[in-house]
Amino acid sequence: MHNETDTTIHRQDYQPYPFRIPTVRLSFELNADQTWVSCTLEVQRRVDELGETAATADLVLDGEELSLISIHVNGLVQTSKNYVLTDRTLTLLNLPDEAEVTIVSTCRPIKNTTLSGLYVSGESMFTQCEAQGFRRICWFADRPDVMSEYWVTLRGDRKLYPNMLSNGNLIHQQDLSEGLHESQWHDPFAKPCYLFALVAGNFACREHMTKTASGRDALLQIYSDQGTINQTAWAMESLERSLRWDEDRFGLELDLDRFMIVAARDFNMGAMENKGLNIFNAAYVLADPNTATDANYQAIEAVIGHEYFHNWTGNRVTCRDWFQLSLKEGLTVFRDQEFTADMMAHGLPANEAASARANKRIDDVIALRNAQFPEDSGPMAHPIRPESYQEIGNFYTATVYEKGAEVIRMMHTLLGEKGFRAGMDEYFRRHDGQAVTCDDFVSAMQWAYERQHPGNPEINLEVFKRWYSQAGTPRVHVMMDYNANTRQCHLTMTQRCAPVGVEKQTNLQKLPFHIPVLIGLLDANGKNMPLKHNGQTVGTVMLELLQESQSWTFDDIESAPTPSLLRDFSAPVIIEYDYTDAQLALLLAHDRNAFARWEAGQELASRQIIRLAKAWRETGRCSSIDAVFIQAWKSILQDASLDAGYRARALALPSDKTLEARMSPMDPLAIAHARQAMRIQLGQACAHELLAAYKDNVTPGAYSPAPGPSGKRALKNLALAYLLAAQKQDALLLTLMQFNHATNMTDRMAALAGLAQQSDSEDASEAVVGFFEQWQHEPLVIDKWFAAQATSVLTTVERVRGLMAHPAFTLRNPNRARALIFQFCINNPTGFHAEDGSGYIFWADQVLALDEINPEIAARLARAMDQWSRMIPTASKLMQSQLQRVASHQGISRNTLEIVSKALSL
Template sequence: MNTAQPETIQRLDYTVPSFLVDHIDLTFDLAPSATSVSATTRFKHNPASDSREIVLNGQDLELVKIVMNGRTLEKPDYALDHGELRIPNAPDDVTLVIDTLVRPDKNTSLMGLYISNGNFFTQCEAEGFRKITYYPDRPDVMASYTVTLFADKKKYPVLLSNGNLVDQGDLPKGRHFAKWEDPFKKPSYLFALVAGNLVCQEETFRLADGRDVLLQVWVEDGNLDKTPHAMESLKHSIAWDESRFGLELDLDRFMIVAVSDFNMGAMENKGLNIFNTRYVLANPRIATDQDYANIESVVGHEYFHNWTGDRVTCRDWFQLSLKEGLTVFRDQEFSADRTGSDSGRAVKRIEDVRTLRQVQFPEDAGPMAHPVRPDSYQEINNFYTVTIYEKGAEVVRMYQTLLGRDGFKKGMDLYFKRHDGNAVTCADFLAAMADANGRDLSQFELWYSQAGTPRVKLESDYDSLNRTLSLTLSQSCPPTPGQTEKKPFLIPIAIGLLDAHGKEIPVRVKGSDNASDTCVLELTQEKQTFTLVDVPEKPVISALRNFSAPVILEFEQTDEELLHLLANDTDSFNRWEAGQRLAMRRLLELTHAVRENRPLTLDKPFIDAFRTVLTNTSLDPALRELALTLPSETIIAEKMDEIDPRAIHTARQFMRKTLANALEKEWQKAYKNNLTDGEYRPIPQDAGKRALKNLALSYLLLCDSTDTCHMAIDQYRQANNMTDRLAALTSLVHSGCMQKLPEVKELLEHFYKEYENEPLVIDKWFSLQSTSPTTSIESIRELMEHPAFTFRNPNRARSLIFGFCHNNMAQFHAEDGSGYEFWAKYLLELDRINPQVAARLARCMDQYKRYVPSLRQPAERALKQVSKQELSRDTREIINKTLSA
């Protein structure tokens, strides 16, 4: 750690590697306190480079020996400084043998080779391989790998690495070995090994071409009953990629391994995916409906990386969204298709856009704003962001919107034909899409190079005499760090029209012979007018259908028009959106009223609109649940120039309580009508009913009646699944029932004792308390003293510390600044253990300069206090950018 300013790496400074690697042979003698690593690497000079210097990266390594072409090197044959080992004047062909020692049991960063629950695991993306051996640790150096693992057989009976198992056997003194070969060239970040006492569920799966492959899900003993859903998700993923994109599994086996200590969600190492346990382990006793959906999505995501990330990878880390944005889009489409219905696809789309607005839009408006393809970074770990992933996925989705599903598939086919086995750039992907469809997409490149969320203003003018509708669209994008001037984007705006009876009016643009219910207008200039013809009456406009572009739409519509869309729009996303806009108007007004000490009221037409949605049984329950969930406090804050977190919380709680009391009978009926009897099934239909029922319960607990608390207590006691049990307990704690009824505290204690041997459930126990508006900072500190809490496990730290700082607006933003002091203290403690996780915690202060003055000053004081301390590169970059924004 250091207090110096980290070096800034620029995208335009990219140079090709001076030497390429043909093959690397790795040998590990595994021991927790001192693992010996021997790497034999064959280098060839890169004819595209004028340099004759071999540059190898290394971090936290003990160098034992270097042998080049049979000769042991001594200084000054090489230089070792600042994490780089340099060998000057190397010949064209070089074989290097490098022996190192690493200390896995001391590695709390969870990058490189580390120990978790007595087992060995690796995490090498982005720059973890350099903590294993000296190597050109960059994604554009691709090589084939042979890996041999030696270990004590009793302690580590399972030895895994990438590719195919080619040899294994016993050795003297109770030891054994396993040898793995990966036939496909890969960059170092995709290397993986696992060694330990594990068990697996395995199945043989037949691919579309008739070939049988072995699928394995490896877990710690005692968790085998929690693997079937992950296995089924893997099989569905393989089948979907074959049918949707014609992409097959290319290895003889595919392995998933679950580990409890993991910085990320999962990692797509070639053929050996390593997962956070939260995205593998599930059964009705410990997993919610959302857990089941997340597991299927993440398993799909990592499997889809086999082609979009492994077979074709990124040239440098600036191109990260090339693989991540594309693969998020693929897993979103997979999850949507898996719902099996149009309403299911709409639910998935709404959920994805809510995430974008709640997390990515604030990032675009804050000090860490960066393009989908960044221009610079100081620590690459900080750029695994929602901009790279979720906004990157929206950029990929726009290709499909512009080119059509078939055109997108043609572009994907050409992309793989051109680049299979190579490390490429976002520009290469764009070129494949353009060339396959004969389109000029040069303007579309701005989505990669310009940061910020574009704003699109829509104005309409109906001409009844000529039966035309003029739509004037104008776009702008606010300044972001390093970018003050923005050029116009190519923005696809999907438009639909409804008549007075709620029926679709065919949309036809002047000059076109085609008419359809939805038309995609391509906005390419700062301001453009589109004329729609044959419009028989003044319509209600349904704009930006299915959220056709990641923009903020500014379009003035009356409450009556929004109510019309809420009741009739055939585009389910915009039907939901109309309700959100109606609610947001009132939430913003209520927030201003709180700040100005004015009386708080909620108008009857809005309450009636809410009632109409709640009682509309023709709507899918999952869609109703989404429509009846108010915009989050974070999304409300994004609509305000000056953020007053406690006023926002007060306003939103007032609206929820008012809707609860005004619609108590309707909530009661919705609760009873959506009970799911019998055996628990994590299918979309049942999950939607549970979601609506549990939303109704959360509203009922806000009614001025204690009977509803007993209703939730009964649900907790009678539940046969984690979804209903956790929802009941969360509603009881968050509503304040714990202060009214002693039974609630007893239930909280019962929940812990019932699941104390289930770490993922104990994470939920910490989280439901840390996010409760009734939980004070003092209570959080008490929870940190609980024997089950530890900073060293990222999931546990996220459940308590992150839950409070990121998701408890009412308590974290205390007027006395105690929340910020808490954040500063534990950020520093976490940074000493795991910088990557600490840097994520630092992000909760991104927006501090927009806080009201009474909060801005203590927030800045806490930030400056942190900035004066010794920090990791990861956290230093975040703090500096936040203060200097």
């Protein structure tokens, strides 16, 4: 194995780069086999605040997989005595205080399977430079605190690359001799090299002229493969909405003359916010009703919003170093969450708008609990601002993104919308054009916080900053006492957060977090009780827990209340309160806070499934669910006062990941069998009501991805899934009818997913085969086809290996690998956790195969084993064996080694 001390980078070791590089001029001779790059740097030795120049005279540049051709300094050619060249660095010795450095090198895009740097996808070329891909293009100071103004010249074959794009504004383009042409680009805003982008290919282009709030004209463009322009209309609409929302909500305008999006078929991430030239995974651009589901439409709008919002929160103000990644990602995830919530609520009456926003909040919490909560308790646990890393690519995590967004949301809760906006304005006023830290952002919010409480020195965010330095999910234990004689309700909250991940090895003494907890109290009829707090009478109170334990007293409470805790999920914590089932049923039936109402139903369902799982583990059979729960569930199904989208979320069972975390030791097979037993029993007990819900929520007419019709489809298809699980009479026929007559991909895929679960239906098997034949020329649809089979309860390792042999499958395309291999290993507990350990052997095989092609994708698949040490002994032993096999494999990448080594260290 590698020695960790050789590769680990620590936040505390940060030093400013000793040189400034204010201007970069790049010239590319584009060729898939070998691209020539001439990089001219204006270099100035850094002068500190005291007027002292940096001590070193050597300029150290990063580079990987490059061939050096020549070096000139101030026009003079440099020989080998003037520089030191290694596999990863180029050091120019004794550089003058000011110099013009020109380095000519070549790279091999066609050989670059990592999809980092400059690479080939189909017949086109793309770049991906975040986090450290620019060093695979040319020698440079590849770090985010080196910000430069870029001038770029691209030359290439006119027929192969009629579109040659880079960041910023198009300055000039012209035809050259020998079938070549040239385009010149200038980005007037200084940026780090991770935001550089280059695209060359033959694309269709959708264009739209718009005006910014200040009246400037701006050209919006979306480039995609020829023949797909009809699938980019929704993306363009989403971009226009994003632009308007950022102007209205935060006063932030587009700052360039044009904004471009390019869709790539081969892409490691969802998308990338390169300044003015966003490169997207095609899955987050292309959509029409025949090929994209409601979820696809929603994801496209959210991701386009996210990358556009980065123009200010990430590009205009960027990260000083990669430890500050959540500075841009957590903040921008919060912004895209708010954008989506506002879009879902747009134009609706107040009650419906509140429900729409609650639906978005529920979706975000589900995502957090499925991905980030397990991460917080596993080997990769880290604060939203990590203290160290070996490969920064491994820290694009749910903690940095989703938990980072929750930390921003807590600041928004503490300051309110007006105060938070004031803090954002101050942040941009102080730091526009700079590379800064998380502390700089909190400082701007502190300024706004103090303005709300003038003259009170105790009001500060010092305790709140611990969210940036401490890992783990805090648990908040709540106790409530009610005194009927004094009509007082006494509430005590105690927080704890055990050491996790590397904290266990450092004896870290964890301090209390600053946790805002929104609460309400319900009377016996489910009505909100008026609460007196800070001189006001309100229905919801924000309590700020800053100490290990704190207490609050509420006066004039007429009867024993039921607490409604953590309304709107006001903090990323786990609430511990000893609710009775009757209290949960009361909250489920009456709580006016839509999130808390959903949460009560999820807790009731979780208790039922855990009980069934324990029975399965002990006896091999699942017991019956309680009639009281069935009745409560049925009442939600039939409650026409609730919108369909909310009911679909309320009736969906808690995820496998959420439920597994509640068992010690974890037993994924027991949970999977219990969830299926629950689905069967609910389908049987509520068959009449489910069929009625199915019929009542059909969406005839033209397709619309709006929240109303998409919510109806979600409820309709959920009802169909329950009926099919229960094997109710005619459920299979109904599914086949929907599959054959669906007018949109949402309904078609819902039917396909159900048919893929049928073991003894020839019609179902024919439908699965026919789906491929019909859609084989639509890559994103075929990804769905693979995923539907990968997650079927019928799918075994043998079946997955058979699908890997299908002509349409390739490991080299990340989307295809995610659709089949990732879906099986992460979202098919019965197949992956087969008792013979075959799923774990398969996992190791694929991690090693992917590692040779694309280490970044391999490392993400490696995360499927994070929880191995918490599993039942028979499973954990088999998982450990395969982790050790991967860790000891000769030539394993640093990306994958970091993941498996940390897993094995626990």
